[in-house]
Amino acid sequence: MKPTTPAAEDYLKTIYAHTEWQPAPITPRVLATRLGIAPSSVTEMVKKLAADGFIAHVPYGPLTLTAAGRMRATAVVRRHRLIETWLVRELGYTWDEVHDEAEVLEHAISDRLLEAIDAHLGHPAADPHGDPIPAADGSSVRVPAVLLADAAPGHAGTVLRVSDRDPGILRALADAGIGPGSRLDVVDAHSVRLPDGELHPLAPDAAGAIWLTR
Template sequence: MLPSSTVENYLKALYQAESSLEDKALVPMGQLATAVGVAPGTATTMVKALAESGLVDYEPYVGVRLSSAGTKLAALVLRRHRLIEQFLVEVMGMSWAEVHEDAEQLEHVVSDRLVERMDAMLGHPSVDPHGDPIPTADGNIAAPDYHSLLTCPLHTAVRVTRVTDQDASFLRFLEKQHLKPGHSLEVEVRDSAADSVQLRTGAGLRITIGTQAASKVLIEVS
């Protein structure tokens, strides 16, 4: 029962769906299906097979949840993915905006040997270029609870630490505005009517972004 890349993709999608969900909640089929990019019926079939193998707990018509075995496996897939991203940026000199797709492919074929080599070369990094935490080899992950630009205090110096979206054009936008992880800024105004957030970047520039975008930029008070 060696997990195919298909299986790995389902587990990874579940892992990420669960983390943006209250504890104990089940991930509904439809959500999983769209996350993986398959028709709903396909997800049902696959999930039943995963449940057979003990990787998930499945309640028909309700949803799925990773078992502990499934969680561990998913964490290892995520570890590979994020180490690869970090490697592509740090060693290969690629842009943080373009490494996601490559990592998506590579994560299913790199050997343990290679992963650990990358990890060592990078000095055992704890986060990837987007600030996402990298699980350890035994499947543990630091799960920090960041504020976002939507929830952080106003008029306070904060530092971008993580960006929870992999869309290349969004990432390029952030880069251009000096909003990559590590950069400082202050939130000046939130206007819920206008659905916008106005901020001043470290470079002193005022920019306004939508709340959707703002919620994807996580920060730490600095």
């Protein structure tokens, strides 16, 4: 298949990420916002990606990945998440500060290095945020999860995943010692109870970033 540039990989990755935890297809507007670029720039790149068979797009409609596009996207996601895992496990990064570094490295490492890191880490199944790491063939395992914002008051569960979209939320949760693996009792959308019995208030959007076991 066609080669992909770093810029194109970012588009595919962002489209993929949008539908990974929610089903609605992404629009050009939202994609532009996520990438921090002008909508017209998206139009241009979309034309190329559609011509190369990576996305399906009818004019003025939403964007969806083709099978080929999904393959490329999961490959980039795999890189990103393995790099994050490696930075945290081997080089003293905390899980709230790895994103930007991985963002760059995901376009720079060779397949050879990627697989060496994967082997070195013992083929981890999830990254430090709890996001599943796709296998080299693009497949990935999904554990049933509930968004904290959607959980019934009284729901008790373990943190499976914390979205890395908002660095501020990540920082706040890291400071509070809350991360993948933490046990939580849901009080409501604004606070949770920790195992030590302490009531912990949540930042406004935090409930929309934390996923719990069912």
